[in-house]
Amino acid sequence: MSQPSTLGELRESGWQSVSVKQEIRRNAIQRIRAGEDLFPGIWGYEDTVIPQLETALLAGHDIIFLGERGQAKTRMIRLVLELLDEWIPIVAGSEVNDDPDNPVSKHAKDLIAAEGDNTPISWVHRSERYGEKLATPDTSIADLIGEVDPIKVAEGRYLSDELTIHYGLVPRTNRGVFAINELPDLAERIQVGLLNVLEERDVQIRGHKIRLPLDILLFASANPEDYTNRGRIITPLKDRFGAQIRTHYPTDVDIELDITEQEATVPEADVLVTMPDFMSEVLVYLSFLARQSPHINQRSGVSVRLTVSNYETLAAAAIRRALRTGEVAAVPRVTDLDALTPSTLGKIEIETIEDDRDAEILGNLRKEAVRQTFRDAVDHEVQQQVIEAFEEGRVVNAGDDISSADYAALVDEVPAFASALAALGYEPGDLENPALVASGIEFVLEGLHLSKRLNKESLAGAAVYRGRT
Known part of the structure; x- marks a missing residue:
């Protein structure tokens, strides 16, 4: 199905503008009602983190994840992209994904004023509506918000012209999802620069006071220890997040x-x-x-x-x-x-x-x-069956130099090993695989030794197991 290419065609198609938070809420409601998993591949959070996250998204809140490393914080943020519409229209040539019905940049406003219904429209995929920044001490306001572009000035524009501005990561993610990882590492003076973005939705760049009502769902992540270790989240900024969700291992x-x-x-x-x-x-x-x-x-x-x-x-x-x-x-x-x-x-x-x-x-x-x-x-009864074989003087060598075939032969010599392997979940057909049998027998021998039921002598990667009598 062809997509509208001008503002007039877009309006005739019946398309309606909604905010990114409304868009996510609408799609989340549909998937929850249909019984679909909003965060596939995330295990162990079904009764803790995910219900809180779904509630925060339905409430339209900006969210901060608090938890140690490796707790799927960034992965969950990226999965939120699947709740966005697959395609959205923007004013063609816009650096900040201008909404055709609610343009925010001077470029888009001037283009619509000049072209009217003939204003060209481009379409952006949801995969391009995500921005992410790892907070580091050298991160600047220019990185996040923007800076005057000296190249545009050299081309003849005046510093007073808003079009001289090169927008940073946050404005360029307008109508999308933006994530700041390890937020406490961001210098406090830079955190201050995010206050207006979250609340008043305007920015100031090199004396340009620009009313830029950005439409963004903002995520942040932090390690609890960072509050007192490398840095902290300033209180006014923390207050502007609608939800703080604690993750766990x-x-x-x-x-x-x-x-x-x-x-x-x-x-x-x-x-x-x-x-x-x-x-x-x-x-x-x-x-x-x-x-x-x-x-x-x-x-x-x-x-x-x-x-x-x-x-x-x-x-x-x-x-x-x-x-x-x-x-x-x-x-x-x-x-x-x-x-x-x-x-x-x-x-x-x-x-x-x-x-x-x-x-x-x-x-x-x-x-x-x-x-x-x-x-x-392996229960005690099965362990005892193997131990009885060693009480009769059985000695077993183990190590890298012992072939799988040698281990497999032990099953015939000591039938109790077959019972132990069955306790480990081995099927009868598994006993035909010498390498699999070797792994199981070594595990049983070491388990009995660590349970203080067999003696073990180790030397240069090799081991000898024997009874304790």
């Missing part, structure tokens, strides 16, 4: 597991990569434990990005081992968990007065994550 292991599987990208390789559920759960427990550890700086937060990064690293470690041993399948094992140190240290801040304790702290967290996952998956 996942409160359930399954939710973080869903997020991880959604976000992680498994490296491409010539081998088939399979991530067992229990190994994924170990990674999630590792993040949960890190969020509770007194050795981890909790002010910096431990985001879901840690779990995602560790998931990708663990898969890569399994691929590397498979490539070196010539196996056709890569399934992460407990011995691969040592590869997580670089990806974990890159996402957390360890607090300790003693040097070189990073590896020890991370090692203890990984062991506890394995122990908790094992405890939840």
Whole structure:
């Protein structure tokens, strides 16, 4: 269907101008009534953050998200774009997306006055109606609001001419959504410059007092610690936001597991990569434990990005081992968990007065994550069946140098291992996959050791498991 190309055609089409907040409210109402998910791909906020966000959007409020890093604040803001109409008309050539019915810039007003119904109309997609700025100490008013353009002055315009102004990010996002990330990092004198934008809807640029009734839905994000750490949000500006919504990390292991599987990208390789559920759960427990550890700086937060990064690293470690041993399948094992140190240290801040304790702290967290996952998956009765085999003198070697076929042979030699693998969710057909069996047996052995039911001797990446008698 062709779109109107002039102001006269636009008016004849029956198009009606609405504000961006009314537009979002109208589309949100339609989707909520239809039972659609307004924020697909956002997990764990169904009963907390999302109801508050939907309410704020229906109320037409500017919103500030308060929460630690990695809590999907920016992602939710960007998803709001899906609540905008797919296309909107603007006065052709406008730098600030002028509404044909309510122009705000001198360019648009002069063009409509001269052309009338013949004023040319352009159409803007909703993907172009979003602006975002990471607040930094060197951000200036010119970046956000605008500045006199010296090139336009050099071309012969007078400084008193409004057309000499080069508009900043905020005016250029007129009739759209604008987000300022890490707002407390913005210098207080620059925050003052946003006051009129939010309330009076006018701006002042180099002596030009311009009545610019911008039509914007404004979002901001901040870390709670930033209020006293790097900066703060000035009270008059905070007062102009209609809603403050507190975000949080996942409160359930399954939710973080869903997020991880959604976000992680498994490296491409010539081998088939399979991530067992229990190994994924170990990674999630590792993040949960890190969020509770007194050795981890909790002010910096431990985001879901840690779990995602560790998931990708663990898969890569399994691929590397498979490539070196010539196996056709890569399934992460407990011995691969040592590869997580670089990806974990890159996402957390360890607090300790003693040097070189990073590896020890991370090692203890990984062991506890394995122990908790094992405890939840394998009950005492099944554990006892495996222990009885070791009480008869069974010794099992583990490590990178042990092939998957050697592990798989243990299922025939020690039938109790089949029961343990079944407890981990293995189907009968899974026992035909040696790499998958090897991962499960290593996990069972390590879980029994960490539960103090097997002895373990470690040396240079290899391990020997034996009974405690």
